Amino acid sequence: MEQLIITCQKNSEEYVDRKLAVYFYGWLVGKLDPEMIDRFHETGVNPLSIYVDEDRKNVRFHLGLLNDEVIEQVRLIFNDENMTTISLESSSQKSFEIIKKESRELTAKELSKRFYVDEAEGWHNVRIVTPMAFKSHGEYRFLPDVRLFLQSLMKKYTYLDEGTEKIDKDLLDELCRHVQISGFRIHSQRYFIHHAYVTGFCGNFILKCSGSQTLKNYLKILLDVGEFTGAGVKTSLGMGAIQLIKKEEKDGKAKG
Known part of the structure; x- marks a missing residue:
């Protein structure tokens, strides 16, 4: 990748x-x-x-x-x-x-190291760089949703790893039991595509994982992949870009 x-x-x-x-x-x-x-x-x-x-x-x-x-x-x-x-x-x-x-x-070898060797933290501040939205049951959703967000990242990662977007629903359920949004600051924003638009959200939200170290590592590599792929709908047209706000970046801003 x-x-x-x-x-x-x-x-x-x-x-x-x-x-x-x-x-x-x-x-x-x-x-x-x-x-x-x-x-x-x-x-x-x-x-x-x-x-x-x-x-x-x-x-x-x-x-x-x-x-x-x-x-x-x-x-x-x-x-x-x-x-x-x-x-x-x-x-x-x-x-x-x-x-x-x-x-x-971001190579398969590096992702493997991050999963099997590293010890990721259970706290992540996710910046939504361009408007993000999800599609569920035929309708667009433009609020942070843990399940839809993680499901989108899992599809990207599974495609990267296995060449298919078919994900492990049991693993998704396990993630959703242990990952929650502990805070957010967002605003809605229209994203125009040709003669129409999709309403999405920008800003940031904080994900907190209370699961095992293995689950924390898996969440981290999903987010790392997401910095390359984006999440949600229309990522090939500019939507859903994410960046992880590192602690030193956040601390630096706070000190300023």
Whole structure:
């Protein structure tokens, strides 16, 4: 599994476009193998997640790549020395000059170490970077829900580990018995996709696990994977990005 971050220069300090991740996904898919994209649609499993963030000077496109096939194809696109700009005709800024490319990996070996060797804590502060929502019984849910959140992460991890999104329901039940949301600060936010929108939530929530060390380690690797894949619906179009707030980061802010 790999995350690629493409940093591009902005033409002004103004916010670029609320649909930027959607436009970027369309641009990227147009450069990938059509047969591979068709397989994604047929199976309902998309090993590609995207989200966008920006500051006054730059915009960053974050790509989470879950399998070797999509990693290879995306690398070919961005390793091309002629790939110096990203053209998004539907965006208010049409051309984005690439100024930096970064990548990081999360290997099966590293995940195994974190599960079998490390001793994860039972407390995690999860930042919801882009609007998150879940779909349950045909309806969108836009409030933090432990079961729907963990179920989404388990599907991502199971796909990464076994190539399928079929999860162990007993394990999910066990997680839900021992994991709870102990605090949150969120707000609702619409996420626009083409001519429609999905209402999601942003902010942060705190997960507390009171189970065994094995369960705590499993929760931690789910969250680690989630930083690459996102959680909930429409993660390939920019929704559901998460980051773990490390204790030193939180403590530093508190001291300030």
